[in-house]
Amino acid sequence: MNRAVNRTIRSAVTAWPWLALFALSAILVLMRQSSPAILTYPDGWTVPLVDWTNVAADWIVERAQPFFRGLARGLDAAFSLVQYVLTTLPWICTCAIVLVISWQGGGRKLALIATVGLLYILMSGYWIEAMNTLSLVLVALPLAVGIGFGFGYLAFRSRRARWIVMPVLDLMQTVPAFAYLIPILLLFGFGPVVGLVASVIFAAPPMVRNTALGFQSIPPAILESARMSGCTGWQRFLWAEIPTAWRQMLIGINQTTMATLSMVIIAAIIGGFEDIGWEVLSSMRKAQFGQSLMSGLVIVVMAILLDRITAAYAARALPTASFAGLPTARFFAVLAIATLAAMGAAALLPGLWLWPEWAVWSPAQDINSAVETLLVHYGKAMAALKNGVLYYVLLPVKIGLERAIVPFTWGVTFTPAAKAAYWAFAGLACLVGFATGAWRAGIAVVVLAAFVFFGATGLPWVSVLGFAVLLSWQLGGWRLAAFAGGATAFLLINGIWSQAMLSVYLCSVAVLICVVLGGLLGIWGASSKMVSAMIRPVNDMLQTLPQFVLLIPALMLFQVGDFTALLAIVAYAIVPMIRYTEFGLRSVPGTLIDAGISAGCSPWQLFWQVRLPQAKPQILVGLNQTVLYALGMLVIAALVGTTGLGQLIFLALGSADAGAGLVAGLGMALLAMMVDRILQAVMRRQR
């Protein structure tokens, strides 16, 4: 007994900052009725950063606009040319070119996939839209690759450049793309060019990273042997460095291609022209789910084809590649012959020039009615599912148990006695934690209890600020604490606190689901080859798809709202959790498992005491990625009517308000970076 008391006292001494925070929070909560500033950050304390940004933006735009508008005209000309070619070329001709390129990259198998994909695009009747999108990709891609290569090589050559380039990359990839669409909009005017420029900015970072990585990982012996062979700097660059780094750069091109496509489609939000992204978006807005599904599938097909073709060329760049294709000169000859032959055929048969109307297969109406039937039949069950998640999971996290438990939804009243019991239980659990020496667990119980009780929107902002700073300080020292404090303060003084907390709410629920579901799937996948083989293509699919597309089925079945957004976020963010869990469990060294078995572990013990602890670092990496993915998807989910920072960005986009958009975007990025750094600190402590 004495020992328990002693331990409790010692724990309390160690955890005193937490206890102080709890006490402060309790006082604030008790006073919240009398002073609203406790829950809502007072407007008077905000800084008009939005206005300042707008003034600065206006100033810059005014001076830089002529230059950028000129640039826009140039880009527009290039785009118009490509667009003209792709939309006027007979479909048979375009298909012939794509097929020859696929065959050269990946042989018969890839050519077959390409045939099926192209056939779908033709039959769906979205050929012209697809070609419009493709022309955007074809113009943006070389620019993104070129710029990415330039900066990547610069980062490789100069340490000083690396110090500047790498943090900028982090920022470019964490700030939601919509946020920087606004300044681009102001600089470049409206039209497809904005999407083009945004895609280039969004898609260049993977190329930069892979270029730098490729050059950095050239074995030093190769560089030295090139020098000793008497190469000039230029010869070394062309004959030794580029070929050795080439494979990594092709991986970069693959990623950049996917990012370009993804962004080109998202850019439809700021003004579509007849491209496929616009098609999806407008049919989604008109609630024509059949149409949006059909056109969304076109995007899926394009994504798969672009991914497979570029990936095939990347794989082929290895000297170990089994498939080599034709020698370059013969390949171009075949390409030219195929193109000309297709031209000739199209000239003879008009059906090969323009896809005939009668061959368009559009089951959109059938899908619509099927969905309706489905909703009629299973509507009750689906509504029950949706409401269940809404009432028992989403609402408690959003507004807290104290407001979510009402007779209308839960069927019970949260009586003062029940509340007292709730807190007594939490306090008791905390005390047990203290007494057993596991004071961190005790603290975690109270924090969790408070979070669920008051909800993300019902917590005093001072408490949240204190929590962020304290947690970061304990995990990563004063620098991390300063960063977390700064990031939280940024959200507060810019008056976007309530939106930020709404984002936190949706994100934390999504991450929770991802961790539980994804973790289980990962464990399952690690234990069974068959399951793993089944999960992998689904994961690949979810990762390659432009995020946009994931909204369609969710929206179709569950209409606008938080639940729909939650589904879309989970679908996108669950992938890393599954992958890293499986990978972590699978890469536990065999000797450790043998050692565990020979020590007499039961399978259960083997899992908990040998495999899971070993896989923990990998699982944490997966968790980190999942959080970042969830935050990234959050913005896109705002399309289906969530509230929070994402919505703020969209509103800003609608009114071309650069300041509001950038501030909200930066807030989002700071949130993401804060979570990332805290998790990184956890990972460092694990080691």
Next chain:
Amino acid sequence: MAEFPDDVQTDVPPKAAQLSVRNLWKVYGPSAGAVTSGAFEQMDLEQKLSHVRDADHFVAAADVSFDVAKGEIFVIMGLSGSGKSTVLRCISRLVEPTLGAVFLDDTDLMTANPRELIDLRRHKMGMVFQDFGLLPHLDVVQNVAFPLKAQRRPRDARRAHARKMIELVGLKGKETAYPHELSGGQQQRVGIARSLAADPDLWFLDEPFSALDPLIRSQMQDEFLRLQKQLSKTIVFVTHDFLEALKLADRICIMKDGQIVQIGTPAEIVLHPANAYVREFIGDVPLANVLSAQDVMGPADGDGKDHPQVPRSTILNEAIKLFDDGTVTVDVIDDDGRVIGALHPLTVIRSLYHDDAVADI
């Protein structure tokens, strides 16, 4: 010959030194140049070393001087971190030395400008690397022809020459293979062929066989000696393997912490280790395989009797087979058949147990 400072460390006077390294320093650190300038020149070696270390700089090579004669195999031997690779890289200027001079014939390599340096590398130097440094996207012929391509020789000429080099290193039939299709030993043969493609005078080998299996390593060493017999290059060979050094070297240079500990022929080093550090290496050396008759022989007996004879370069392992119940003296003869000394069982036994009192060279 260029003017050299007269503190040459070798006891053997250089016979027509082709490569001369003089007072070479390599110091790593943020301001290596400043640390080694000014009063640095006037200090003695110990002062210099402590001066650099006090400035928190790292000495990779300290006052290294040696000569390599034409056609000689000069092996730099040391453990990791001893500075042996740094010295080699300073000579080829893959690493810029902080101080010092390197002469190839009469040219000072340290003052060569980039253009001249490229020219020197194209025509005068060849180098073999521990991890081969083959270009993965080129096949064997293209890899071997690579230095010739850098020289802009016509395609057919360079490919024909490359094929000849490939045959020389015994890789005929593998011309169109890619590096990843070859074993480690074969890859290093490609590396050797490439380093010889431009017919250089200087041949640098940086731990060329360290990444290979013991059996292959031994084969490659024999192969290397065979090639050298044929080609007579001036060689600087870096290794951490003392036995390899003994097997291949005309002279060995032992390095520790960036400094030269001892330079000498294998027999000199084995019989007269400069200090305890060198002696430790000799501990596990099968001396009977290293020493030759002339290294341990005493004065000729001069008793007028006929004794079995061995040429002076016979290794002891072979020579001692001549001793039997009736033979206690074996005469050592020179290349002209004259008796220049004699072996007795006792001298041989003593020499194999590191007894310095016996042999006198």
